[in-house]
Amino acid sequence: MTTAVHDAFPPSRATDTHDAHDSHDAAVHVFVYGTLRAGEINDMMRAAARHGIAAPAYVGTSMLGGRLYDFGQYPGMVLDARQAGQAEGVTGDIYRISPALIPVLDEIEAVYPGEAGLFVREVRDVMCDGAAYACIVYPVSESAVSQLPQISGGDWVAYRRARDASVA
Numbered sequence: 001m002t003t004a005v006h007d008a009f010p011p012s013r014a015t016d017t018h019d020a021h022d023s024h025d026a027a028v029h030v031f032v033y034g035t036l037r038a039g040e041i042n043d044m045m046r047a048a049a050r051h052g053i054a055a056p057a058y059v060g061t062s063m064l065g066g067r068l069y070d071f072g073q074y075p076g077m078v079l080d081a082r083q084a085g086q087a088e089g090v091t092g093d094i095y096r097i098s099p100a101l102i103p104v105l106d107e108i109e110a111v112y113p114g115e116a117g118l119f120v121r122e123v124r125d126v127m128c129d130g131a132a133y134a135c136i137v138y139p140v141s142e143s144a145v146s147q148l149p150q151i152s153g154g155d156w157v158a159y160r161r162a163r164d165a166s167v168a
Helices: 044-050 099-108 156-167
Strands: 028-032 057-064 066-070 075-079 090-097 122-128 131-137
Touching: 028 057, 028 099, 028 122, 044 090, 044 099, 057 122, 066 090, 066 156, 090 099, 090 122, 090 131, 090 156
Parallel strands: 028 131
Antiparallel strands: 028 090, 057 090, 066 075, 122 131
């Protein structure tokens, strides 16, 4: 099992060949549940600013059917069949982003065309305030979490803060 440590902003080697987006295409949506959330080590706003890309626009907080696991410095989500927006699942935030940010997010999550990695990029429908959004999400496989603790409550930020406070 590969467990790469997420650097805040690793050197770029991403070329987004499996999505034909360019900066002139319409904005897309992303559901972030871990270190890409606001205030976390890979905060998307900082990543966009660092690369000269338009700031992501916050849409809202939602839930996506799945289970969250602790990889130490970051979480991984295993998607499941629950419907988007249910009261149980993984808490995350939906943002509208420029397509130019996708290769940056792929780099942070170590998702490269033709290479197997811990995370994959998928698109899932996520409900927020009564509307469905087709969102990019970065889950892990079931086999990647077989020996890891599950994060009860499904909220990485709340879990990490409580975990870090208990160690201090």
